[in-house]
Amino acid sequence: MDLGLNDKTALVFGAGGGLGGAIARALAREGAAVAVADIDGNAAAETADAIKAAGGRAIAITWDLADLGVIDGNLAKIADAFGEVDVLVNNTGGPPPTPAAGQPPEQWSKHFQSMVLSVIAITDKVLPGMRARKWGRIITSTSSGVVAPIPNLGISNALRMSLVGWSKTLSREVGRDGVTVNIVLPGRIATKRITFLDEQRAKRENRPVAEIAAESTASIPVGRYGDPDEYGDVVAFMASTRASYLTGSVIRVDGGMIPSI
Numbered sequence: 001m002d003l004g005l006n007d008k009t010a011l012v013f014g015a016g017g018g019l020g021g022a023i024a025r026a027l028a029r030e031g032a033a034v035a036v037a038d039i040d041g042n043a044a045a046e047t048a049d050a051i052k053a054a055g056g057r058a059i060a061i062t063w064d065l066a067d068l069g070v071i072d073g074n075l076a077k078i079a080d081a082f083g084e085v086d087v088l089v090n091n092t093g094g095p096p097p098t099p100a101a102g103q104p105p106e107q108w109s110k111h112f113q114s115m116v117l118s119v120i121a122i123t124d125k126v127l128p129g130m131r132a133r134k135w136g137r138i139i140t141s142t143s144s145g146v147v148a149p150i151p152n153l154g155i156s157n158a159l160r161m162s163l164v165g166w167s168k169t170l171s172r173e174v175g176r177d178g179v180t181v182n183i184v185l186p187g188r189i190a191t192k193r194i195t196f197l198d199e200q201r202a203k204r205e206n207r208p209v210a211e212i213a214a215e216s217t218a219s220i221p222v223g224r225y226g227d228p229d230e231y232g233d234v235v236a237f238m239a240s241t242r243a244s245y246l247t248g249s250v251i252r253v254d255g256g257m258i259p260s261i
Contacts, residue, residue, distance in 0.1 A: 004241030006031035010087035011078060011126070013065065016043025018191030019141060020091045022232030024048075027089075028056030030236050033082040037063040037074070039093070057082065065092055065118040066110070071125055084129040087239045090119040090140040090163075094193060097200050100154030108155065115159050120166060127174065136179035137239045140167055144187050146250070147258050152204070153197075164250060171248035180247035182238055187254025188216055189226040221256035 010027045014020030016038030028034045028051040036051070038044035041062035048060035059081050061074055078085060095111045123138055130136025144150065145157040146164050164183055171181035188194055198216065202209040217224060231253050237243055238251065252258055 001242065003030045003236060003239075005087070005236075005239065008032045008086040008239075009035070009078065009082040009084065010089065010239065011035045011037060011085045012089040012091065013037050013063070014091035014093060014141075015047050016040045017093075018193065018228045019186060019189060019231055020089070021047045022228035023089055023091065023141075023235045024058070024232075025051060025054075025056075026229065026232035026236040027087065027239060028054070028058060030240070032087060032239075033057040035059055035061055035078045035082070035085070037061045039064045064114075066114040068113075068118060068121055071122055075122075075125055084133075085126045086130065086133070086135060087137040088123060088126050088139070089235060089239075090123070090138070092119065092141075094143070094153075095155040095159070097152045097197065098154050099152060100158065103155060108159075111155055111159055116162055116166075119163060123170070127179065130179045131174060131177040134178040136174075136177075137243075138167070138170070138179065138181040139235055139238050140183050141235070142183055142185045144185050144252070144254055144258055146183070146185060147252070148260060152201075168248050175247055178244075180238075180243065182247060183250040184231075184235055184238060185250060185252055185254070186231055187226060187252065187257040188220060189228055189231050189253070191228060194225065219257060220254075224255070226253065226255055 010032040012024040015024040015036040024034045024036050036044045036048040036058050044060040048058040051058035092115045140163050142160040146161045149157040167181050167183050198212045202212045234253050
């Protein structure tokens with residue numbers, strides 16, 4: 001199946017990590033030129049180098065989402081290299097595990113800026129070009145916590161949920177311009193983030209990490225953690241010309257883990 005991405009430019013955040021890296025590689029395999037953005041410049045470079053070694057087109061950009069002042073300059077770098085952004089994948093890092101109660105206001109404010117405000121600000125910068133070209137994809141990767149809040153991820157559950165409301169509202173505003181806006185959320189995908197969360201839970205409960213992982217796996221109908229590439233392939237389809245009628249949706253890639261409809 002031709003996904004129609006050969007002449008498209010994609011910007012993927014968190015692309016030095018497990019999920020973001022898989023998304024960047026999937027888009028590159030389908031022919032998109034990919035701007036690989038991450039706060040860790042070395043990690044971004046590794047993903048970009050892997051894409052280029054496989055015959056794809058990529059540049060690495062060190063990008064701290066908490067710094068709104070770098071947006072214009074970084075977008076200019078991408079435009080110089082490949083052209084304006086056609087596919088934006090908003091994939092932010094998660095806050096540390098915390099209960100919902102008792103967190104200081106500055107903690108909420110810090111993560112709101114890097115997880116929510118940054119996503120909105122960057123999207124607002126690329127949208128005019130997408131609307132003028134009558135084609136664009138805005139895909140925001142969140143968490144299964146927006147459907148079934150995850151214990152001890154209070155800040156993450158709350159802030160990521162705000163992106164769902166924003167995304168749905170935006171989809172209704174730009175649909176007639178050929179721009180789709182969707183949310184994609186992972187279940188238990190085998191990344192460093194999931195390993196970290198399993199380790200933190202094991203410490204809290206004074207249990208072996210292997211026991212925590214086995215318990216989590218048992219709750220997934222397909223009987224395993226997901227592979228990052230499985231997640232990346234779903235996002236690549238959502239970004240494609242074939243997905244032009246998919247907008248305002250929340251797509252789960254969770255192996256059936258989330259129990260609700």
